[in-house]
Amino acid sequence: MAKKTTVEIEMEDINLMPIMNLLCLLIPFLLLSAQFIQIGIILVDTPRKSRNTSKQKDDKKKTMGLVVDITQDGYYISTKAGSACPDRKANGQPCIAVTHSGGKKKYMHENLRKFIYSKFYKPNYKKNSDPDPANRFFVDWGKVTIRPQDMIDYETVIQTLDATRELPPEAKNEIDGVGSTLTCVFKKDSGKKEWALQGACMFPLASLGR
Amino acid sequence: MARELTPEEIGAQKKLDEKKLARRNKKLEESSFNITSLMDALTIILIFLLKSYGSDPMQVPQKKNELMVPKSDTMSNMSECVDIQISRTSIVVKGKKVVTLTNKQISSQDAPDGYIIKNLKDRLDDLRNKEIEQKQEKAAKFQGEAFISADTEIPWKLVDQVLKTAVRAKYYRFSFAVVKMRGS
Incomplete structure (x- = not known):
């Protein structure tokens, strides 16, 4: 009769120390280089670029020509038809004046958003809602020119761009089909040259400067 | 002189020693910590960090009193292009410092006509030529896009000078x- 032999296999623990060493090196490196804030972008054109693209416009069509001037006193808003607040302009006052709190100047960008929405976007969006720009009432619908004075700080310019691009909260109930999130997104698919607009936008195509 | 121990006493002493030894061994066994749970935690941290690393095509360093980009409601994500950083002390293009600023302003030597920043234009011209060469190989077109990260407190004039210079360099x-x- 064959002798039955039993082989005892000793299970050794895996040595985790090299992996631990590697992890302990990788984690501080990644912690140092990781970015915990999310960086986004605001897309703008120079006036020269926007002039080039609007060359093909139909002369019979109307131009809105929305312009926001950022001055030390506040926001001056005008269109091709003239100042958006002629009475205030006649008195040398801006449409939306700056306020002072704690010795610091504050630009009322939320008021600017509401003003542009109620004065220019809400009365005109139905006439300009066609996805094909050729069928819209204003040839330059969605475009705005922002003209900051030299000493205006960069943060104020960014806040102004936000105010002209994003719809105010009341648009959820007043504008059809804007959705509940009210977001305006520029998207560029890989390999594509042009950016595409998605979501609910007010005047997202901004050009800066004179 | 010490008294000789009786066999009972020797037996009791031996038992006591054995007990002590057993207790010491138990302590040693307990002190060898379990590394597996630590490994699990480290692996989770590593996965989280790897996920947050490199999701954006370009990095924007946030440095207090130097370069803090403003906050915004935007939801748009960046795409790769020429990267210009305007901090309170310098202008950096694709990681290379091109201009030093004094009091958040360009000196008249750097911008003789008051607007076009000479060193910046040269650097952007170089980058544009390189990009055009690369794109010709791939049969693609030069897009003329620039990504600008500027500090919140920078005056608009400086940003405008950078934009005008970039436009001159066909961005x-x-x-x-x-x-x-x-x-x-």
């Missing part, structure tokens, strides 16, 4: 870097 479209307030 016409700009994306301003901002910190997203609403998440992705």
Whole structure:
């Protein structure tokens, strides 16, 4: 009769120390280089670029020509038809004046958003809602020119761009089909040259400067 | 002189020693910590960090009193292009410092006509030529886009000078870097 032999296999623990060493090196490196804030972008054109693209416009069509001037006193808003607040302009006052709190100047960008929405976007969006720009009432619908004075700080310019691009909260109930999130997104698919607009936008195509 | 121990006493002493030894061994066994749970935690941290690393095509360093980009409601994400950083002390293009600023302003030597920044234009011209060469190999077109990260307190004049210089170097479209307030 064959002798039955039993082989005892000793299970050794895996040595985790090299992996631990590697992890302990990788984690501080990644912690140092990781970015915990999310960086986004605001897309703008120079006036020269926007002039080039609007060359093909139909002369019979109307131009809105929305312009926001950022001055030390506040926001001056005008269109091709003239100042958006002629009475205030006649008195040398801006449409939306700056306020002072704690010795610091504050630009009322939320008021600017509401003003542009109620004065220019809400009365005109139905006439300009066609996805094909050729069928819209204003040839330059969605475009705005922002003209900051030299000493205006960069943060104020960014806040102004936000105010002209994003719809105010009341648009959820007043504008059809804007959705509940009210977001305006520029998207560029890989390999594509042009950016595409998605979501609910007010005047997202901004050009800066004179 | 010490008294000789009786056999009972020797037996009791031996038992006591054995007990002590057993207790010491038990302590030693307990002190060898379990590394597996630590490994699990480290692996989770590593995965989280790897996920947050390199999701954006370009990095924007946030340095206090130097370069803090403003916050915004935007939800748009960046795409890769020429990267210009305007901090309180310098202008950096694709990692290379081109201009030093004094009091957040360009000196008249750097911008003789008051607007076009000479060193910046030279650097952008170089980058444009390189990009055009690369794109010709791939049969693609030069897009003329620049990504600008500027500090919140920079006066508009400086940003305008950079934009005008970039336009002169045939970059016409700009994306301003901002910190997203609403998440992705």
